[in-house]
Structures are given as structure tokens and as C-alpha cells.
Amino acid sequence: MTATVEAARTVSENVVRPVRFHQVGKAFGTGRKAVVALDGVDLEVRAGEFVCLLGASGCGKSTLLNLVAGLDAPTSGRIELSSSRPAVVFQEAALMPWLTAAGNIELPLRMAGVPKAERRAKAAELLDLVRLSGLGDKRPHELSGGMRQRVALARALASTTDNTGSGAGKPSLLLMDEPFSALDAITRDVLQGELLRIWEATGTAILFVTHDVREAVRLGQRVVLLSSRPGRVVREWDVQGLAGADEAGAIDEINAELRKVISSHAAA
Known part of the structure; x- marks a missing residue:
């Protein structure tokens, strides 16, 4: 099936989603040598929402951002965009x-x-x-x-x-691909706080890729876990406003699920 990227509309319940994935797949190469990075991804980001994307290395997190940014095209499914031009912040400032x-x-x-x-x-x-x-x-x-x-x-x-x-x-959408991973711990902590302040000040929707569960829970309203390759949505957690024991419990639960994903990848 040929994939499409469409201009989206306001959806049910008058909720605007800057981006929605409908059974999105992405393969690199063709035939037996094809590598399937993503398969059947269904995901949405609401206007002004902060969503963190977790998963094992090579599960397609960065590929997902590239598809939204228009740097690559899906090979199946479709992506609906109702945002202004998405912008990307990479690990390197570039x-x-x-x-x-x-x-x-x-x-x-x-x-x-x-x-x-x-x-x-x-x-x-x-x-x-x-x-x-x-x-x-x-x-x-x-x-x-x-x-x-x-x-x-x-x-x-x-x-x-x-x-x-x-x-x-149109609502704005910011794509962030492990933007703080190359920084020292103190600078990373400061910039995480600054990002939250800027997000609250601007109302920009953010799709944030990270390997760090603590970072995901601290920053995100929702945490989405992808399976090992090919990447599929495994679970989602609502982590908005968690603190203390609730936050620690969420971190432990998500870490346990992430370890399962990594173990299944290693055993494959």
C-alpha cells in the first residue's frame, strides 16, 4: 500500500491533533533484504501536548520523527498533519x-x-x-x-x-531527538527544566525521543513505548503531574517494560 501524508482536519470532540499516525510502516530496501523499521504504528499528539517516545536502540524512534518532519516518507499507512511546519532539534545543535x-x-x-x-x-x-x-x-x-x-x-x-x-x-509541533543526551548531567537537568518552562510558555506540542525513562516521566504528559524492531506501540502511560512515590512507581513500571522490550530484542 502506498503511504500518504495528508493535511488533517479538526477531529472528533473538537480536539486538534497536530499529527496522527494511521497504521504507519517504514521499510528500508526491498525484497528479502528489506529492513522493516516501523510496522502498523497508530499514534497521535494533541495540540499543546508533550509526548515522550521510548524504546530500544534501533526500534524506529528517530525514523518516526523523520517521517513527521518530511525527511523521509512512510511505505505504508498514512500520516495526518494539522500543524504548522514541524521543526526538529537533534542531539547535536547543528x-x-x-x-x-x-x-x-x-x-x-x-x-x-x-x-x-x-x-x-x-x-x-x-x-x-x-x-x-x-x-x-x-x-x-x-x-x-x-x-x-x-x-x-x-x-x-x-x-x-x-x-x-x-x-x-495552525498549532505548532516540535520534534526533539535526544536533544540533551550529549550534555553533562548538570546541564541536562537545567535544560530539562528550561524546556518545560518554554513548553508551558509557548503551548507548542512536543514529540520527544529519549532512552532515559526518568527524563521521559519528568518531561512528558504521556510516555509511549515502542517494541523492538519493527517498532510498534506497546504501551502508553499518562504521567502528567506525578510526583513522589507515584512518579517513582511509574519510573519502575516503565523501566520494567523497557527491559522486557530490550530482552526480546536481544533474544531475537
Whole structure:
């Protein structure tokens, strides 16, 4: 079956889902040599929702993000998008080294044809949001790893909040692929808190890939576990507002399920 990516509509109960997966599959290669990364994935992210995606290495988590971002196409099923242009934050900040922090943030706006004065005002606003005011003239090599990730986040937000063209008036969607995994523990902890603050301030829906169960429970409203390859949705947990013993219990339960998934992968 040929896959499609469709412009979505407001669905039942007047709930907008920036992205919905309908029996989505993805295979690399053809015939006997084909590697099936995803198979029959049904998943949705609601407007403003923070969803964390967990799974064993190679289960298709990053592939799922690439399909939403339009970097690849599904081989079966369909993906409905009702968001503005999704933006991706990777493990590496991937900033343009010849541009300043402000210039990197302005880049998607410049590509969208936003006037210079408006671009600069938006970049200044986003630098303030990620607590880098006064550092807009610094180039990436002059910033710490944590600061570079803040700039990457601001650049992604500039892309998702662009109100020009076909994205105007649509909910925003941010895709994050293990963005803090390369950082030291203290910086990672700080940026997790900053991400929550920014998410609450912007109302942007987030689909966040991680290997860290504690990170998933701390950040997400909902945690989704994928099976080992081919990736399928195994279980979901509502973790919004958990604290203390409830949070610890959820972490233990999800860790136990993740270990089962990893064990089944190793035994295959």
C-alpha cells in the first residue's frame, strides 16, 4: 500500500491533533533484504501536548520523527498533519558556524521571506525566551554546549511559530531527538527544566525521543513505548503531574517494560 501524508482536519470532540499516525510502516530496501523499521504504528499528539517516545536502540524512534518532519516518507499507512511546519532539534545543535546566534535563529524566518525588522525582533524575543539575551552576536564556537542547544531550540521555535504562508493559524509541533543526551548531567537537568518552562510558555506540542525513562516521566504528559524492531506501540502511560512515590512507581513500571522490550530484542 502506498503511504500518504495528508493535511488533517479538526477531529472528533473538537480536539486538534497536530499529527496522527494511521497504521504507519517504514521499510528500508526491498525484497528479502528489506529492513522493516516501523510496522502498523497508530499514534497521535494533541495540540499543546508533550509526548515522550521510548524504546530500544534501533526500534524506529528517530525514523518516526523523520517521517513527521518530511525527511523521509512512510511505505505504508498514512500520516495526518494539522500543524504548522514541524521543526526538529537533534542531539547535536547543528548550527551554522558562520552565523551568529541571532543569525541562526533568523535563518528559517529569512527562508520564509519574513522582513528583516520582523526577523530581528522575533530572534530577540526568542533569545530572551531561552535566556540568552545579550548573546545574539556570539558565534556557536563562543557558546557552551548547553547554550548551543538553547539556540537550536530557539531556531526550531522560530520555524514552528512562523505565521506566514500555509502555516498561519495552525498549532505548532516540535520534534526533539535526544536533544540533551550529549550534555553533562548538570546541564541536562537545567535544560530539562528550561524546556518545560518554554513548553508551558509557548503551548507548542512536543514529540520527544529519549532512552532515559526518568527524563521521559519528568518531561512528558504521556510516555509511549515502542517494541523492538519493527517498532510498534506497546504501551502508553499518562504521567502528567506525578510526583513522589507515584512518579517513582511509574519510573519502575516503565523501566520494567523497557527491559522486557530490550530482552526480546536481544533474544531475537
